[in-house]
Amino acid sequence: MTSGLLQSETADQVVTTARTAVGDSLRSVTYFTRDDYEQLYLRDDLERDADLSTFIGHEWRGFKVAQSAYEGSELGEYRYTIRVFDNGFLIRITSEREGVFVTTDGLTIKDFEETATAISSVLEERNRS
Template sequence: MATGILTDETADRIVTTCRTAIGDSLRSVTYFTRDDYEQVYLREDLERDADLSTFIGHEWRGFKTTQAAYEGSELGAYDYTIRVFENGFLIRVTNDSEGVFVTTDGLTVKDFEEVATALDAFLSDRGLS
C-alpha cells in the first residue's frame, strides 16, 4: 500500500510492529511527516473514507502544542497520546520530524504501552529526530 514517502519495506515494518503489539484489534496505521502522510494499513472490514489530511494536521499540531505545554513540568517528557472514541482508540507516537498514528479496537494500557514503545523505537531507528 506504500505510495511514495515510505518504501514498501519500511511500510511493512511499521505494520508488523503494530500487528505484533496489537494483533487483530488493529484498525489502521498512518505514517506522517510535517508535509505528507501515508496510510500503510487499513483493516479490510473498514471503509476508506476518513479525512486523513485533517487528522494529520490535528495530530501534528496536537503534538507540538502538547510538547510545548508540558515542557519542563514534573510529569517528564512527552511520550505518546491516546484518544478514546465511541468506536475505538487512536494512539499517536511522534517526534520532531515524523510520527505514526494507529487506530484500534479496545486495548489495555499495557497494549498501548507496547505499541508506543515499539513505534518510538522504530522512529528513533530511522534517525530523523
C-alpha cells in the same frame, strides 16, 4: 495522498510492529510528516472514507501543543498520546520530523479508562458543589 514516503521495508516494519502489539484489534496505521501522509494499513472491513488530511493536521498540531505545554514539566519528556473514542482508540507517536498514528478497537486499556472515569467523577462532583 502520496505513496512512498517510507521505504517499503520500513513501512512493512511499522505495520508488523503495530500488528504484533495490537493483534486483531488493529484498525489502521498511518505514517505522517508535517506536510504529507501515507496510510500503511487499513483493515479490510473498514471504509476508506476517513478524512486523513484533517486527522494529520490535527495530530501534528496536537503534538506540537502537547510538547510545548509540558516542556520542562516534572512529568518528564512527552512520549505519546492515547485518544479514547466510543468505537476505538487512536495512539499517536510523534517526533520532530514524523509520526505514526495507529487506530484500534477492542484494545484493553483498563487502567487509563479507570483513571479517566475516577478523575471525571471527582471533577463533576467538585463542579456540583
